[in-house]
Amino acid sequence: MHAVDDGLLRRREAIGELGDALRLLVENATATEAPTEELLRAAERIRQAAAPLGERVRTRFDSATADDLIAGVRLYNPVTGAGSALAPPVEIHREGTVAIGTCTLGLAFEGPPSYAHGGVSAMLLDQMLGYAVTHSGNPGMTGRLETTYRRPVPLHTPLRLTGEVVGVENRRVTATGTIACADEPGRVLVEATGLFIALRAEQAQRLFGPVLSRRYQEPRAG
Numbered sequence: 001m002h003a004v005d006d007g008l009l010r011r012r013e014a015i016g017e018l019g020d021a022l023r024l025l026v027e028n029a030t031a032t033e034a035p036t037e038e039l040l041r042a043a044e045r046i047r048q049a050a051a052p053l054g055e056r057v058r059t060r061f062d063s064a065t066a067d068d069l070i071a072g073v074r075l076y077n078p079v080t081g082a083g084s085a086l087a088p089p090v091e092i093h094r095e096g097t098v099a100i101g102t103c104t105l106g107l108a109f110e111g112p113p114s115y116a117h118g119g120v121s122a123m124l125l126d127q128m129l130g131y132a133v134t135h136s137g138n139p140g141m142t143g144r145l146e147t148t149y150r151r152p153v154p155l156h157t158p159l160r161l162t163g164e165v166v167g168v169e170n171r172r173v174t175a176t177g178t179i180a181c182a183d184e185p186g187r188v189l190v191e192a193t194g195l196f197i198a199l200r201a202e203q204a205q206r207l208f209g210p211v212l213s214r215r216y217q218e219p220r221a222g
């Protein structure tokens with residue numbers, strides 16, 4: 001039992017290590033002004049490094065073996081996942097009923113020069129609101145996300161994000177959230193209001209049944 005737990009812990013740490021390396025690669029590859037020949041050499045070395053990872057892969061109907069869908073462990077979430085090359089990653093904790101997130105966005109997230117892409121801000125806020133909704137005990141899927149961009153979000157600057165449930169009405173859960181600079185949390189840069197819809201049992205089964213039953217009911221091939 002301990003061997004299994006230690007193995008899973010080690011795998012999660014390794015996924016985080018690989019994620020760190022990938023994020024460094026993405027940021028350096030975005031920021032680089034290295035000579036053209038170096039770009040070509042790097043492309044070849046990266047293809048070589050990627051090949052063994054592609055030898056044994058899952059489909060979209062297989063959750064990652066290191067994930068725990070029931071406990072909400074998602075290592076490849078594109079906002080929070082330690083293993084995701086796409087994730088800043090945002091680290092989220094709760095202060096009372098409010099979800100608080102922290103991250104710093106690199107050049108890979110650039111939209112207007114030196115500021116974050118608006119779609120990235122919306123993605124971060126969808127996650128913050130979804131986190132708050134899930135932890136309020138009324139999980140649901142985003143039905144609508146309205147984003148108001150008050151000021152541009154600077155790159156390479158520590159950010160503070162929030163998410164909070166403000167209303168529950170039958171299957172509809174409303175949540176709000178913000179993005180601000182960590183050193184000026186009262187000055188809102190972006191705010192969002194989201195409507196999350198709780199799934200009916202048959203909807204949840206239709207959407208997620210295949211993944212859940214493959215993971216939790218059928219033995220996985222070694």
Ligand SMILES: CCCCCCCCCC(=O)SCCNC(=O)CCNC(=O)[C@H](O)C(C)(C)COP(=O)(O)OP(=O)(O)OC[C@H]1O[C@@H](n2cnc3c(N)ncnc32)[C@H](O)[C@@H]1OP(=O)(O)O
Nearest residue numbers: 072126127130131134141142143144170171172195197200
């Ligand atoms: C710790 C882990 C944290 C995880 C965070 C994850 C964050 C990320 C969250 C996401 O990004 S989820 C992915 C993006 N969302 C989707 O892909 C959802 C796609 N949409 C759907 O699957 C369906 O439209 C949905 C399940 C949301 C609703 O379909 P239903 O058929 O259940 O809706 P239904 O017609 O029964 O309506 C239920 C109620 O919701 C209302 N409603 C449904 N969709 C709406 C909508 N889009 N806008 C406004 N209202 C909506 C609808 O009017 C109605 O209100 P009333 O009960 O008052 O009559």
